[in-house]
Amino acid sequence: MESKIFRDFLIQRGLKLTKERMAVLNQIFSIHGHFEPEHLYLNIRNSEIKASRASVYRTLNLLVESGLVERISRSDKGNVYEHTYGHSHHDHMICTTCGVVIEFFSESLEELQKMICTEYHFAGTTHTLEIRGKCRTCQKRKK
Amino acid sequence: MESKIFRDFLIQRGLKLTKERMAVLNQIFSIHGHFEPEHLYLNIRNSEIKASRASVYRTLNLLVESGLVERISRSDKGNVYEHTYGHSHHDHMICTTCGVVIEFFSESLEELQKMICTEYHFAGTTHTLEIRGKCRTCQKRKK
DNA sequence: AGCGTATTTGCAACTTAATCTCAATTTCAG
DNA sequence: CTGAAATTGAGATTAAGTTGCAAATACGCT
Ligand SMILES: [Mn+2]
Ligand SMILES: [Mn+2]
Ligand SMILES: [Zn+2]
Ligand SMILES: [Zn+2]
Numbered sequence: 001m002e003s004k005i006f007r008d009f010l011i012q013r014g015l016k017l018t019k020e021r022m023a024v025l026n027q028i029f030s031i032h033g034h035f036e037p038e039h040l041y042l043n044i045r046n047s048e049i050k051a052s053r054a055s056v057y058r059t060l061n062l063l064v065e066s067g068l069v070e071r072i073s074r075s076d077k078g079n080v081y082e083h084t085y086g087h088s089h090h091d092h093m094i095c096t097t098c099g100v101v102i103e104f105f106s107e108s109l110e111e112l113q114k115m116i117c118t119e120y121h122f123a124g125t126t127h128t129l130e131i132r133g134k135c136r137t138c139q140k141r142k143k
Numbered sequence: 144m145e146s147k148i149f150r151d152f153l154i155q156r157g158l159k160l161t162k163e164r165m166a167v168l169n170q171i172f173s174i175h176g177h178f179e180p181e182h183l184y185l186n187i188r189n190s191e192i193k194a195s196r197a198s199v200y201r202t203l204n205l206l207v208e209s210g211l212v213e214r215i216s217r218s219d220k221g222n223v224y225e226h227t228y229g230h231s232h233h234d235h236m237i238c239t240t241c242g243v244v245i246e247f248f249s250e251s252l253e254e255l256q257k258m259i260c261t262e263y264h265f266a267g268t269t270h271t272l273e274i275r276g277k278c279r280t281c282q283k284r285k286k
Numbered sequence: 287a288g289c290g291t292a293t294t295t296g297c298a299a300c301t302t303a304a305t306c307t308c309a310a311t312t313t314c315a316g
Numbered sequence: 317c318t319g320a321a322a323t324t325g326a327g328a329t330t331a332a333g334t335t336g337c338a339a340a341t342a343c344g345c346t
Binding site: 159160161162180181196197200201220221222 | 302303304305306312313314
């Protein structure tokens with residue numbers, strides 16, 4: 001479970017398990033899908049146990065370091081995150097018309113990337129692939 | 144040539160060809176590789192024909208719309224761009240240790256992405272793939 | 287359970303990228 | 317040339333995210 005992982009991560013780094021950090025963790029894992037820090041902060045302001053903006057951002061960085069959360073991209077505004085625990089690796093297609101996000105995963109794509117890395121003697125650990133274009137719905141709804 | 148393309152783009156949009164816009168264009172096409180807007184602005188401050196920060200940012204957006212320049216990513220600081228004219232499509236590997244950027248292109252990767260798009264009924268137009276990890280040099284220089 | 291200390295919190299001030307406002311200037315079609 | 321429409325630059329503004337610091341808190345130790 002994610003709170004166990006986070007607790008272990010904190011202990012291992014000599015950090016403390018505070019209610020604010022737990023509030024951020026719980027809020028994130030109650031969100032389905034992608035989120036922006038500011039939105040996360042607003043949710044927390046309205047929840048049972050609150051945390052300041054500073055703590056939200058600080059905790060978010062810790063969660064990324066722990067591997068429980070990943071930074072997906074930067075929108076025109078700020079960062080976009082998603083939790084990765086219980087949510088295996090995938091890439092994204094983003095419709096430039098309606099903004100819908102399609103998550104996909106392709107084993108052959110992953111394999112091919114590994115081969116390319118080998119070719120360049122590069123030890124790849126993570127990647128982000130974002131394909132932009134038009135989703136099915138927006139294609140139909142064209143002039 | 145890029146200035147011809149930009150001129151046509153401006154005319155077609157009813158915009159004017161100014162010396163400031165040309166200064167930005169020329170500066171960008173005299174840069175080899177990736178660049179950040181602030182750095183671009185500083186270069187222009189020291190060049191023959193100058194342009195204000197506002198104009199630099201405004202022109203940069205126009206250049207992206209014209210297709211001559213692409214936004215590669217957002218670093219922890221601001222955006223990173225590169226010119227695409229005379230510089231065919233490619234993706235990036237970024238060393239998380241030394242920051243070196245390896246540009247690569249794989250036809251099979253492009254093909255595979257097209258196939259995946261078809262599978263999802265998605266009309267992909269552009270994509271960004273960034274692989275992060277350790278470059279050859281930084282792998283050797285490990286503990 | 288209580289203590290002592292290192293860590294964390296919240297607030298507000300700060301930083302930095304990028305955009306906006308608007309009066310003055312420039313472009314360019316006619 | 318001329319005049320309308322677009323553009324410019326300077327500085328104000330916005331917004332994301334970080335930071336300094338005094339007060340509060342977690343938690344290992346007894
Ligand atoms: Mn996702
Ligand atoms: Mn490149
Ligand atoms: Zn769509
Ligand atoms: Zn390296």
